[in-house]
Structure formats: structure tokens, C-alpha cells
Amino acid sequence: MYEAVHRAALSHPEIAFQFIADDETVFSLKPTTLDQRLIDLFGERVVGSLIPVEEGTDVVVMNGYIGSHPSAKDPRASIPLSQSSVYHPPHDQSCGL
Secondary structure (H helix, E strand, O other): OOHHHHHHHOOOOOOEEEEEOOEEEEEOOOOHHHHHHHHHHHHHHHHHEEEEEEEEEEEEEEEEOOOOOOOOOOOOOOOOOOOEEEOOOOOOOOOOO
């Protein structure tokens, strides 16, 4: 449940979210920008290590952030950002889209 609420909060920073589990507030977030929502959920240290990415064509525009989460145990781990996740392939493999 935590992951689903976390993803929704990232996907819609313009909406307030309050997550309560076992009668304890896990987080209470006010409407804000994506940048501030990332800071609210991951902290300034993690967000400061992310690199903004934006690319577009006539067909599609993609934007978001790339970087590795300091506590990731799996080299393919990702932080869900916006409406999709950013995939981090292992260093010895290539990834094509």
C-alpha cells in the first residue's frame, strides 16, 4: 500500500496526500511542484544527486530525472518519478528503448 500511495503522490504533486497506517501519519503532503514533492519524499540529499532530463520529438516528449538511490541494493533499482520509473541498467550491460 505504501508504494502505491508513494507513486500516486509523485505522479500528482498538485494534489495533497495524507497517508496514515496503523493510526500513525506516514506523510502529509501539501500541493506543490514536482521538485518540492521529490524533496518532501526523498530529502534534499537524494534530490540534489538527481540529473534533470528532457528530450522530445514531434511524437513524444519525455522528461524527468535520472540518478541512483543511495540505499538501492539492486543495480537495476529505480525511484518512481512522475508517472513512470527511471531504469538503471547494470554498468556492464546496455539498455535500448
